[in-house]
Amino acid sequence: MFFDTTRAHVEIAGARAIDCVVEEAKDHTLRAPFKGNMDIEKLRGLIEKHGADKIAYVRIETGTNLIGGQPHSLENMQEIRKVCDEFGLMLVLDASLLADNLYFIKTREEKCKDMSIREITRAMADLSDIIYFSARKLGCARGGGICIRDKDLPLWAGVDQLGRSAPRATGDQQLTKSYLTAARATVDQLIARGALRPN
Ligand SMILES: Cc1ncc(COP(=O)(O)O)c(C=O)c1O
Numbered sequence: 001m002f003f004d005t006t007r008a009h010v011e012i013a014g015a016r017a018i019d020c021v022v023e024e025a026k027d028h029t030l031r032a033p034f035k036g037n038m039d040i041e042k043l044r045g046l047i048e049k050h051g052a053d054k055i056a057y058v059r060i061e062t063g064t065n066l067i068g069g070q071p072h073s074l075e076n077m078q079e080i081r082k083v084c085d086e087f088g089l090m091l092v093l094d095a096s097l098l099a100d101n102l103y104f105i106k107t108r109e110e111k112c113k114d115m116s117i118r119e120i121t122r123a124m125a126d127l128s129d130i131i132y133f134s135a136r137k138l139g140c141a142r143g144g145g146i147c148i149r150d151k152d153l154p155l156w157a158g159v160d161q162l163g164r165s166a167p168r169a170t171g172d173q174q175l176t177k178s179y180l181t182a183a184r185a186t187v188d189q190l191i192a193r194g195a196l197r198p199n
Pocket residue numbers: 003005006061065094096097134135136143144164165
């Protein structure tokens with residue numbers, strides 16, 4: 001499930017962000033170990049419907065923010081990877097809320113109970129083509145990071161274009177005029193698209 005500003009940026013770029021989370025994620029009264037899992041059949045169906053050539057990447061979010069930080073399993077990520085390989089698609093991991101998800105994989109996923117946290121992290125990284133994260137959730141860091149498997153992949157990011165925290169933006173940089181102007185422009189675009197309501 002796409003984090004709201006991620007969805008906004010995908011859609012501002014002219015693409016569509018389609019949520020593929022399992023049905024149980026939508027019932028907040030239900031208790032289930034991995035409500036952040038992706039529905040593999042839905043994913044496959046969407047790829048077949050739209051065609052792999054129309055899909056830029058498949059994205060999974062650890063500790064899925066919009067449903068209260070629900071985790072996904074390592075097994076689910078392995079299944080997603082298989083589908084991505086089958087259709088030649090990149091797998092992008094939003095690892096902003098990685099820590100809690102790691103804990104739940106270790107404590108709830110039988111096959112992972114003897115793995116160290118480092119080994120689970122490594123396994124998740126090995127399944128990903130791109131990992132990005134906002135480090136601001138860590139409480140000890142600013143900005144974030146982007147890790148890319150393919151060194152030749154063109155990467156376009158920055159405060160001025162995106163109007164949000166660029167990988168190297170520090171708290172001080174975020175108070176510069178260009179950052180604030182770009183951030184304001186993003187808000188204006190969201191309002192224009194009906195995604196935000198001014199008060
Ligand atoms: C999963 C996830 N991705 C991305 C972000 C965006 O982070 P930032 O505001 O540092 O760009 C957040 C923020 O809460 C998040 O929870």
